[in-house]
Amino acid sequence: MLRNKEICFFLTSTVLILGIGMLLGYMHSPVTAVYIVIVGGSLASCYMVWMAWRYQRIIQLSGYLRKIMAGDTALDVRDNREGDLSILKNEIYKMTRMLSEQQEGLQKDKEKLTDAISDISHQIKTPLTSMTVMADLLSNPNIETEKRHEFTYHIRRQLERMEWLVSSLLKLSKIDAGTTLFSKEKVEVDQLIQEVVAPMEIPVELKEIELEIEEKPGVTFIGDKNWTKEACINILKNAIEHTPHGGKVSISYEENAIFTEIRINDNGKGIEKAELPHIFKRFYKGSQAADGSVGIGLAMAYSIVANQQGDIEVISESGKGTTFLIKFYQGEAAR
Structure with missing residues (x-):
């Protein structure tokens, strides 16, 4: 606590003021000087005790913040008492809950994205596999004309399906991202x-x-x-x-x-x-x-x-x- 420049300045100022007050009181009478030292010293001591308690509370809050930054958003630091530190603790708790909700939302978004990519991969994989097989068959120069037309037709249908799928997914992605402007x-x-x-x-x-x-x-x-x-x-x-x-x-x-x-x-x-x-x-x-x-x-x-x-x-x-x-x-x- 004594490393705090503000506290050192306070102690220096207090000793200086008490010294001046003691000298002035001694000029009046020695008893007055003693009273000034006792009262001033008591007030300074009470203030230092209060400051030490407040300093410990601030250190505690700093520890809470380090834990929150480390990912522990389950801390409940709420304080229903009056005072600026209690208000600060309540605000920290609100911020923690907000960060926790945002983190949960981001995690859900990641899970949805993973599922979507998996689903898209599955949907595209099936027609791609089918077209690959038919393309291999079409490479055979001895294939019948009727079969060639049939495979060509099916490849075209699969390509149309994939084109529709990709187009639909792009539209959905734009809607989800909020970049689509709906006119009124x-x-x-x-x-x-x-x-x-x-x-x-x-x-x-x-x-x-x-x-x-x-x-x-x-x-x-x-x-x-x-x-x-x-x-x-x-x-x-x-x-x-x-x-x-x-x-x-x-x-x-x-x-x-x-x-x-x-x-x-x-x-x-x-x-x-x-x-x-x-x-x-x-x-x-x-x-x-x-x-x-x-x-x-x-x-x-x-x-x-x-x-x-x-x-x-x-x-x-x-x-x-x-x-x-x-x-x-x-x-x-x-x-």
């Missing part, structure tokens, strides 16, 4: 649905699916039209994939004072109750997933709608079809 404009739902249905006409025709659209002019919401179209296409694509040949898919929408809702319904296989909480997770494929499904379309749809402060709900029962409810709240327009 007035979107006409009937026009949006027309643009959603257009790229799905061929799959609908091939499966002879009855596509019913309940048109209601004038229904609008505030959001990003292009990104919302992407989300709706993914949901409609999922509905078509899970609808049997000759089945039915219906699209309806309505607007009220609270939200605008888009409903996409199919009479397909439905979703098991146990699988419902997981269908929006990336790379999750349920028991009814179509062949070649990657499990990323619904995850992207969820991220797009959620980043526009909307909601997606699912109502489904195995064997009785599925309904997706997409909601955009009117209050978001004022934000």
